[in-house]
Amino acid sequence: MSEKAVHLPAINCQHCLNTIRRELSELEGVSEVSGDLEHKQVSIRFSEPASWDSIRQLLIEIGFPPEA
Numbered sequence: 001m002s003e004k005a006v007h008l009p010a011i012n013c014q015h016c017l018n019t020i021r022r023e024l025s026e027l028e029g030v031s032e033v034s035g036d037l038e039h040k041q042v043s044i045r046f047s048e049p050a051s052w053d054s055i056r057q058l059l060i061e062i063g064f065p066p067e068a
């Protein structure tokens with residue numbers, strides 16, 4: 001089980017967080033997604049088969065690239 005907090009500068013409103021939460025929870029292995037609108041940050045708890053690489057790729061695809 002891993003947990004990662006990432007800064008997603010493209011987050012602007014609650015709707016963005018809802019989209020991120022919905023899309024990420026469809027990824028097998030992702031067990032929890034919590035968002036912080038004020039800091040444009042999302043915490044993701046995951047285990048295999050999900051990996052940080054697959055999560056990062058999905059975030060890029062849906063328009064919320066993690067800040068490097």
Ligand SMILES: [Cu+2]
Pocket residue numbers: 011012013014015016017
């Ligand atoms: Cu939004």
